[in-house]
Amino acid sequence: MNIFFPRSLKLAYRKEPISSFILILGAVDAVIGGVGGRWSLLSVGLIIAVIGILVRWQQLQKSQAVAVKNNTKYALPPSSSNSPLPLLTHNKQRKG
Template identity: 40%
Template sequence: MARPKHKFLKRIYQKEPISSFLIVMGLIQLVIGGVDSQWNLFSLGFGLVLGAFFVRWSQTRKHRLESERVLPRRYLSPSKSPRPLPRWDDE
């Protein structure tokens, strides 16, 4: 069961490492602040996690908009070049 989770987390972390790092860092601050009753650290971690999720959402949204844009197809002409390219031989 741990193996599929590990692959999923690894794929997400490799896809967007900056926002993933910010989420992990924010979660660590959130847990430390919650356990030790340090509410400033807890709120800082919570804000960092929310900011990282916003960054990830904006990156995926931008990527999705770029992928939806249709590029025109371009074809090469069927005729060959009028003369062949020169050869570079070591003489």
């Protein structure tokens, strides 16, 4: 088994836990149904896995739309037309 596969699987599961759970649940049902010869469980598992893929695709589309929509707005202009403020000095005058 490739060493990058478990890392990528763990990264994907941490990034989108709900859709990953749905996808894994459907895949396990499909494998159990396919090995056991239960075609109804296989078909339900495949449907659930497709739903998990669709949920993940929808979440990716939503996050890309938010990233495009979120433009940076600056409160100040990039360069000020006014001259900079003078430095303040502290002159102590002693009364004696």
